[in-house]
Amino acid sequence: MSEHRFTRDDTSAGIAPAAVRPPHYRHKLRYEKPAVAARTSPEGHTLRALSDLTVVTCACGLTTPALPNDDARLAYEAHRNEIRDELA
Template structure:
């Protein structure tokens, strides 16, 4: 074995501490189902008057939508994904 031991001393380190580094990926886009919302039956068919599927779109950059129908959430998700692609490309 080696006589060298790891020490937490980072003096002279070329890598900045985690708190000082800028995030590599400022976006983390995802869907979330709000607590307390019921899902419809298989195939998206539910009983008459049953609550519709609701989804919240969130991103690490600060985007948070209110609970909205899945189709609308998908549009917001796709639009934001295009914005992310334009920023990185």
């Protein structure tokens, strides 16, 4: 068993390294909590607690304003469906 049945294949030199290749997915959909500075409106009215607000972001450029959690979930699901339809 000293003989190797497989040899190393160096023909893959034409493949670009991962740092040079474009990203495989153009979407990265995620929820984020808004910044602390968004607690009051320009008129001075107190807005909802930050724990009740969520921002939906995606690598394709989607960024929603701070939305109530239920509305953010709907925006997330709508964009996820758009991504699914785009890939189909």
